Amino acid sequence: MNDGPLLRLLLIHLPLSFLTVGGGQSIISELHRQVVPVQGWMSDADFLNLFALSRMTPGPGALLSSMVGWQVAGWAGAVVASFGLFAPSSVLVFGLAHLWRRSRGAAWTKAVELGLAPVAAGMILAAGFTLLQAAEGGALAWAVAAASTALLILTRVSPFLLLGAGGLIFALVLG
């Protein structure tokens, strides 16, 4: 009885796996299109609610797919949607890791590693500043982020403690 939605969940997610770039935000509009207008599984408000929840839970943001899957077909739906989203791209990365290991020590892997370092640094900083620009809380968010960056660089403080302090400061100042 559950075969219909499960199969469709799988078929929706398999191609999305290869369209995911970065943190998984790239597929949200397509996921929305499939889940709300095309399949009619839930309303806009339901989808937005799941999206907000997915941003609040720890772990990859792409777990929105698991939430959608659960909403549509229970635990089986959550597992099928997650498998569809993560498995195909994972096989690709696994293959590359294998290839990489086989040529370990070769001159080209060294050049790739050295050459990618500045690209990675630019990417990470751009991602950080983009998020900072979009952060809720304006100047307070900037202050908290700057303090947290400085403490992480200069001390061995647990990030956990910093996250707690950030939440507490926002609650006290804005609450």
Place this chain on the structure above:
Amino acid sequence: MADGEALVVEAEAPAPAVLEIFLAFSRVGLTSFGGGLSGWMMREFVQRRRWVDEGEFLSGLALAQALPGVNVVNLSIWIGFRLRGGPGALAGALGMIVPPMLLAVALVALSGTLLQSPLAYKVLAGVAAAALGLSLQMGLRAARRAARGVVPVAVMAITFLAIFQAGLPLLWVVAAMAPVSIAWSAWRLRRGA
């Protein structure tokens, strides 16, 4: 835990067991509130446990971003494979996906009433702001490490501006900058620099 091994991890740590890999990735997956997952991973696997060195981590991160798939899952596979081959890769990916997935679904099942209060919303915004420190810290460390000459600094600056200022798609930027930077590194290595 079965072998009762002490958890003292020094500079040259031996490759961890598969179960240990799974648990370590689960820990990161379950505690990374507010985003900044790759920053958490770097802190946990490079700085704290010393399972991989910073250069390996950063090149893995760049590849994980450029390849299709969710970047942190790709990176988990990359690091897991590096530590323990195929089983390690599987343990890393499953640790990063399954426990947070169970938690996410449990939250939906509880219909998220707790998270819908305005106060919880503000607290989470504060957590997210503090979590940004993880990304920025990692970016600054990576920048300091990569800044070994005019060309790497230029590559870094152009990559940053192209994504942040110009808002170009990440994939295009990496596709343009990575070959240039890799070719330059290859040329430098060949000259024995």
